[in-house]
Amino acid sequence: MDISRIRNFSIIAHIDHGKSTLADRLLEITGTIEKRKMQEQVLDSMELERERGITIKMQPVRMKYTVPAGEDGAGEYIMNLIDTPGHIDFSYEVSRALKAVEGSILLVDATQGVQAQTLTTLGMAREQGLVIIPVVSKIDSPLARVDEVKMEIAQLLGIDLDLILGVSGKTGEGVPELLRELVRRVPSPKTEVSGDTKDFRSLVFDFQYSNHRGVTVYARIMDGQVKKGDSLEFRVAEETFIANEVGIFSPAEMPRDSLSAGEIGYIVTGVKEPGIASVGDTITAKVAGKSTLAPLAGYMKPSPVVWASIYPESQDDLMLLRQALGRLSLSDSAFTYEEESSGTLGRGFRCGFLGMLHLEIITERLRREFSLNLVVTTPSITYAVTKKNGKKEIIYSPPLFPDEGDITEIEEPWVKLKIITPNTYIGALTQLVFEHEGEDSHMETWGPASVERTAITVDMPLRQLMRNFFDSVKSVTQGYGSISYEPLGMRVADVARLDILIGEEVVPAFTRIVARAKAYEEAEQAVEKLERILPKQLFVTKIQGKAGGRILSSRTLAALKKTVTAHLSGGDISRKKKLWNIQKEGKKRMLERGQGDINIPQEVFVKMMRMGE
Numbered sequence: 001m002d003i004s005r006i007r008n009f010s011i012i013a014h015i016d017h018g019k020s021t022l023a024d025r026l027l028e029i030t031g032t033i034e035k036r037k038m039q040e041q042v043l044d045s046m047e048l049e050r051e052r053g054i055t056i057k058m059q060p061v062r063m064k065y066t067v068p069a070g071e072d073g074a075g076e077y078i079m080n081l082i083d084t085p086g087h088i089d090f091s092y093e094v095s096r097a098l099k100a101v102e103g104s105i106l107l108v109d110a111t112q113g114v115q116a117q118t119l120t121t122l123g124m125a126r127e128q129g130l131v132i133i134p135v136v137s138k139i140d141s142p143l144a145r146v147d148e149v150k151m152e153i154a155q156l157l158g159i160d161l162d163l164i165l166g167v168s169g170k171t172g173e174g175v176p177e178l179l180r181e182l183v184r185r186v187p188s189p190k191t192e193v194s195g196d197t198k199d200f201r202s203l204v205f206d207f208q209y210s211n212h213r214g215v216t217v218y219a220r221i222m223d224g225q226v227k228k229g230d231s232l233e234f235r236v237a238e239e240t241f242i243a244n245e246v247g248i249f250s251p252a253e254m255p256r257d258s259l260s261a262g263e264i265g266y267i268v269t270g271v272k273e274p275g276i277a278s279v280g281d282t283i284t285a286k287v288a289g290k291s292t293l294a295p296l297a298g299y300m301k302p303s304p305v306v307w308a309s310i311y312p313e314s315q316d317d318l319m320l321l322r323q324a325l326g327r328l329s330l331s332d333s334a335f336t337y338e339e340e341s342s343g344t345l346g347r348g349f350r351c352g353f354l355g356m357l358h359l360e361i362i363t364e365r366l367r368r369e370f371s372l373n374l375v376v377t378t379p380s381i382t383y384a385v386t387k388k389n390g391k392k393e394i395i396y397s398p399p400l401f402p403d404e405g406d407i408t409e410i411e412e413p414w415v416k417l418k419i420i421t422p423n424t425y426i427g428a429l430t431q432l433v434f435e436h437e438g439e440d441s442h443m444e445t446w447g448p449a450s451v452e453r454t455a456i457t458v459d460m461p462l463r464q465l466m467r468n469f470f471d472s473v474k475s476v477t478q479g480y481g482s483i484s485y486e487p488l489g490m491r492v493a494d495v496a497r498l499d500i501l502i503g504e505e506v507v508p509a510f511t512r513i514v515a516r517a518k519a520y521e522e523a524e525q526a527v528e529k530l531e532r533i534l535p536k537q538l539f540v541t542k543i544q545g546k547a548g549g550r551i552l553s554s555r556t557l558a559a560l561k562k563t564v565t566a567h568l569s570g571g572d573i574s575r576k577k578k579l580w581n582i583q584k585e586g587k588k589r590m591l592e593r594g595q596g597d598i599n600i601p602q603e604v605f606v607k608m609m610r611m612g613e
Contacts (some may be wrong), residue, residue: 002610003189004078004188004225005075005077006076006078006188007077007082007102007103007104007183007186008080008082008100008186008264009080009101009104009186009482010081010100010104010105010125011084012084012106012107012121013106013109013117013118013121014106014108014115014116014118015085017109017115018138019107020453021080021132022105022135024169025175026063026081026175027061027180027247029172029179030064030065030079031588032064034063034528037432038225046049058083058084058085058096058097059082059249059251060080060249060251060264061081061083061219061249062076062248065077065179067180067585071180073183073184079179079182079183079261080263082100082101091217093334096205096279098128099203099205099220100205100220101184103132103186104125104132105178106121106125106135109136109149110138110139110144110146111138111141111144112480113149113453115420116418116483117484119156119418119420120238120418122269131185134153134164134179134182135164135165135166136164136165137152139166139168140170140173141169148207150279151363153479162394169418174574189261189262191223191224192264192324196596198283199226199294200230202220202282202283203280203282204217204218204278204280205220205279206218206279207332208330209330213245213268213270214269214271215269215272215276216266216268216271217269217277218265219267220263220264221263221294222261223261225257226286227258228245228246228257230242232269232285232286233282233286233403234278234281234283235282235283235386235455236282237277239271240286242266245266246266247259247265248265248266249264249266253266259269267283267334273329279334281295282295282296291314303354303600304352304489305355305487306352306356306359306380306381306456307353307356307379307382307396307397307468308373308376308377308378308468309349309373309376310337310348310363310366310376310377310601311345311347311348311375311601312373312374312375313375316370317348318346318401319447320370320517321349321366324366324370324411325337325351328366332360332362332604335351335358337350338350345377345509350396351397351568353379356466364535377464377509378512380398380512380513381412381462381513382416383395383396383410383411383464384412384490385410386410390509396541398512398513399511401497401511401513404497404536405468409493410492411489411493412461412462412463412491413487414459414462414487414490415459415460415462415485416441416456416457416459416487416493417460417484417485418455418484419458419479420435420453420454420475420482421456421477422453422479423445423483425476425477425481426454428476429456429473429477432469432472434456437461438459438460438461439458439459439462443457444457445606454559461491461493469483493516494516495513495515495516496516497513497547498512498513498519498543498546498547499546500526500545501542501543501545502542503542504542509608510526510530512526514547516548517549517569519548519552520552522549523546524552525554526553526608527544527545527555528554528555529608530604531555536557536558536559540558541556542554542556543555543556543557
């Protein structure tokens, strides 16, 4: 294939701005998928993606497009599209896709305008030096503000209005014109070498695992050519393998004789050992001695920002859970896990996620795809704790937090938020930011005068961002506000470990890290909820919330009354007193022998993990 006839591009946008619908029309108009076989969100292969209407995994697809005779550049072109997620939690997926292409469609909803994640993804594309093609979507909507949104984009990019296209993914309006502009504006790929097999080099931007075929890598071919049967090498892992199959995405996998420089496709490696294939690795031809081609830059490994423990409801499912997590980590390189044990919940896994939606998606996939019943602990973040002996520890589990008297300093991660909102809601939003310990650092108003909006830049503890801040922003802005964020690093924190004691024993599963100023409020809420949902025991049970070495909240759960005299009717009262005394002594002996342990049913743990309910 002539490399000058290849165009590689992605679609980037805020969530729910119509990326997948536009991709559907591109596939339909180019004839990649027959019209009778079309369905909505054709590139979203997961049931969960279709159900929620969001893209979770990037998906590459190859299309053919012919520029009519008589027009500039007439002839057939290969168009490689990578559809990307829009939610901030999956920005890592977007960053990988952008390294495999030369151009990007910046899609903005005509009914919503530029949103926070629009700015984030635009910044990522600019860092890669990609050609940006601005496009306004949903122009057929009766609520569309096409001219106003084009003005917003023009101000944002500093370009003429004529360069901004308008499309409707629903009707297909403007899509043929978009294809012609992609051919005209996006440059063809560049290669450094001639194209010989020995000069083969490619970048791994994703991979999938199959029990039968092992790891299948998704690769952008940078130099040379690869064929089935070639001997190849993972440069980072320094492992050799044979290419069992090579092919393209159409959008299903389609075997080909070879892949050449500039193309995007897949290579079936046959590798079944974990830890060999990795996103960002370079695959080169296996040659005698060391390859003369240097490895490609690759990607920075993502760092989890949210942690939660996942336990099987039945310990009999521990092995199945371990296998399920292993499978998911092979298809999601940003997900991490390690085994841990809890005295109350048994054995489970401490898992790291890129955000709350990432956590929600992973746990939902475990339940659906592997039929697992799970207990998921309250999400937490990583803290850096300096102890009085000078030792600094990284703590990612609240029960492992040192005692108050052993701590000199605590540091927690902060994030820089960008919130975009109509000017009407600035007052309510400012109050919300204050309640979540946010620090306003910058405000910028832009857009047409009729619909002026403000971009607010805020520094905030990640701990506070996890306290339903996304939902609160949507609530106070009536759905018009949007958020994106990026890590800022660690800052000194004023937090404390909140322990929940039942019967004067700490229950580790209920331990949380809270702001010291809100410790009393959090303790009251937790103890009050436990009093409601914890079944009564055979003896009086005390429920307490403790932080900073002090009991902040306390409730007493009355004993379960077992009427031992119910079978008696009338007679001397001394007979009843005798039975009551026997019952009292029996409870006393039970506690002395350690047989009076408090029974906490599994559903109590589940309900306590959802403190907002």
